[in-house]
Amino acid sequence: MILKGRVWKFGDNVNTDEIIAGKRLLTLDFNEIAKYAFEAIDPEFTKKVKPGDIIIAGDNFGCGSSREQAPIVIKKLGVSAVIANYFARIFFRNAINIGLPLIEAPGAYQIINEGDIIEVNLTEGVIKNFTTNKEIRFKKIPKFLTEILAEGGVINYLRKNGEFKI
Amino acid sequence: MSLTLAEKILSSKTGSRVEAGDIIVTSVDLIMAHDGTAPIAINQLKELGLNVFDPSKIILVLDHATPSPKETVSNLHKMIREFAWKNNIKLYDVGCGVCHQILVENHVNPLTVVLGADSHTCTHGALGAFATGMGSTDIAVAMGYGQTWLKVPHTYKIKIDGKLPPHVYSKDLILTIIKKITASGATYMSMEFQGSTLKHLTMEDRFTIANMAIEAGGKTGLFPVDETTIKYLANTGRSTNIRLEPDPDAYYQKELELDATQLQPVVAAPDQVDNVHPVSELEGQEVNQVFIGTCTNGRLSDLQTAARILKGNKVNSRVRLIIQPSSAKIYLQALKTGLIETFIEAGATVNPPGCGPCIGRHLGILADGEICLSTQNRNFKGRMGNPNSKIYLSNPEIAALAAVKGYITNPTK
Numbered sequence: 270m271i272l273k274g275r276v277w278k279f280g281d282n283v284n285t286d287e288i289i290a291g292k293r294l295l296t297l298d299f300n301e302i303a304k305y306a307f308e309a310i311d312p313e314f315t316k317k318v319k320p321g322d323i324i325i326a327g328d329n330f331g332c333g334s335s336r337e338q339a340p341i342v343i344k345k346l347g348v349s350a351v352i353a354n355y356f357a358r359i360f361f362r363n364a365i366n367i368g369l370p371l372i373e374a375p376g377a378y379q380i381i382n383e384g385d386i387i388e389v390n391l392t393e394g395v396i397k398n399f400t401t402n403k404e405i406r407f408k409k410i411p412k413f414l415t416e417i418l419a420e421g422g423v424i425n426y427l428r429k430n431g432e433f434k435i
Numbered sequence: 436m437s438l439t440l441a442e443k444i445l446s447s448k449t450g451s452r453v454e455a456g457d458i459i460v461t462s463v464d465l466i467m468a469h470d471g472t473a474p475i476a477i478n479q480l481k482e483l484g485l486n487v488f489d490p491s492k493i494i495l496v497l498d499h500a501t502p503s504p505k506e507t508v509s510n511l512h513k514m515i516r517e518f519a520w521k522n523n524i525k526l527y528d529v530g531c532g533v534c535h536q537i538l539v540e541n542h543v544n545p546l547t548v549v550l551g552a553d554s555h556t557c558t559h560g561a562l563g564a565f566a567t568g569m570g571s572t573d574i575a576v577a578m579g580y581g582q583t584w585l586k587v588p589h590t591y592k593i594k595i596d597g598k599l600p601p602h603v604y605s606k607d608l609i610l611t612i613i614k615k616i617t618a619s620g621a622t623y624m625s626m627e628f629q630g631s632t633l634k635h636l637t638m639e640d641r642f643t644i645a646n647m648a649i650e651a652g653g654k655t656g657l658f659p660v661d662e663t664t665i666k667y668l669a670n671t672g673r674s675t676n677i678r679l680e681p682d683p684d685a686y687y688q689k690e691l692e693l694d695a696t697q698l699q700p701v702v703a704a705p706d707q708v709d710n711v712h713p714v715s716e717l718e719g720q721e722v723n724q725v726f727i728g729t730c731t732n733g734r735l736s737d738l739q740t741a742a743r744i745l746k747g748n749k750v751n752s753r754v755r756l757i758i759q760p761s762s763a764k765i766y767l768q769a770l771k772t773g774l775i776e777t778f779i780e781a782g783a784t785v786n787p788p789g790c791g792p793c794i795g796r797h798l799g800i801l802a803d804g805e806i807c808l809s810t811q812n813r814n815f816k817g818r819m820g821n822p823n824s825k826i827y828l829s830n831p832e833i834a835a836l837a838a839v840k841g842y843i844t845n846p847t848k
């Protein structure tokens with residue numbers, strides 16, 4: 270799996286209330302909810318982000334609540350992957366379950382700036398920054414989770430396999 | 436090798452010895468979702484093409500926006516009710532209380548695996564259950580298969596010795612721990628509480644502590660099963676002879692030791708839970724609203740603490756005090772013991788049991804520029820419904836005192 274896109278940069282400890290506020294969760298219309306993604310950090314973000322873009326953040330991205338709407342709105346905006354030093358664990362599971370690729374790449378934050386064009390190779394575990402010509406390797410996620418991602422999420426994975434194959 | 440509490444519970448569940456780092460598939464004993472997370476889970480279960488594997492292991496709670504503030508919410512509530520009725524699933528409808536309080540009061544047992552579609556499911560670890568929060572899709576999978584996959588977590592041992600000084604509560608203890616290890620210090624880890632302080636901690640104290648394990652990134656917050664646990668379970672109709680302790684030489688990836696006698700009352704300042712300061716440093720900070728409630732600090736002892744301060748006093752004319760018992764059971768006890776009368780006489784508003792202002796859906800949303808002091812577990816920007824407001828976190832005594840004075844006040848003076 271290779272993803273290429275333009276980068277949006279966030280800081281440390283971006284929490285689920287910042288990704289999508291609790292008060293926005295009163296409906297299952299995810300396209301409607303997605304309009305309010307990241308509003309507490311940058312009210313203009315949803316207007317600026319384009320399908321295929323990649324988010325990069327520092328430590329502990331997605332901390333806070335278990336709301337699955339957090340990765341759902343990111344996916345709805347067309348963001349192709351989120352890179353961080355590391356993720357909060359419920360967010361991590363939720364994202365994989367709905368087929369949003371997450372990359373834990375400590376150090377990537379230092380070599381990637383907002384607006385850079387990067388390529389993420391999930392299979393090889395490499396991020397290439399075309400803007401600066403720098404490259405960084407990351408630890409690939411366990412094979413079992415890559416399989417879930419490859420199916421587009423855990424529902425498809427289970428419909429195909431009938432059980433968890435660990 | 437000797438085992439931590441998390442390893443012991445998961446070994447006993449899977450019937451084979453498991454250790455930190457293992458990825459396992461385990462059966463699940465209890466599955467919970469609430470009105471914020473159940474609708475997606477119900478839809479995902481449909482997508483999976485499965486029925487619920489065992490309705491007796493599933494609990495649904497309407498607590499996050501209850502009674503409904505809006506027709507879209509009413510429709511989601513209706514969807515959950517109809518799903519529960521159709522599948523013979525136990526439903527706690529509006530007014531019963533916050534999901535975690537309902538579960539610890541009635542359903543959770545030691546040595547079990549509990550999954551909740553809510554991050555504060557770690558609360559139940561106080562009863563010696565491996566309880567952890569997941570998202571709606573994971574919960575849908577558990578509802579359909581009766582199983583989940585998980586990584587057996589490494590453990591952060593938190594050893595606390597000595598007795599808490601006056602005016603220092605379990606909330607101060609856990610806030611101090613989070614300050615020390617930071618908001619991500621226990622990410623992916625089980626937090627295991629040990630030490631001589633435990634015998635002084637009531638079950639309610641332990642729930643407050645385990646509740647906030649997630650605020651340090653923890654997967655669960657585990658307490659041993661001792662006399663206090665056994666008594667609590669027996670009093671709520673769950674007699675058991677299970678005892679649970681970690682092995683003496685279990686491996687801990689990280690350790691923290693605390694002297695409880697040295698602790699002081701603290702307050703978390705906006706916008707991070709680990710932004711913790713001694714109350715003395717924040718003294719004088721004016722507040723517009725005080726909120727006492729939630730799955731962290733809305734239990735009977737919390738209400739008693741607040742009532743001690745409020746008895747014979749009036750809420751400051753520039754402050755709104757909102758009190759919300761965590762469950763109908765607690766509400767009734769507070770009513771019968773005169774606490775509610777004290778609150779009303781002092782000028783407080785009592786909300787029906789549920790989450791209310793904690794998550795900013797209704798019943799106490801802040802205006803632009805306003806400050807709230809809350810007994811809840813999170814002070815993220817916008818948490819209480821308005822990103823242009825600020826939230827401080829404290830124990831119920833400091834909260835009640837601020838409601839009377841109009842500003843944060845040091846209770847030890």
Ligand code: SF4
Binds near residue numbers: 793
């Ligand atoms: S009281 Fe607050 S933290 Fe607890 S379950 Fe409800 S919304 Fe979540």
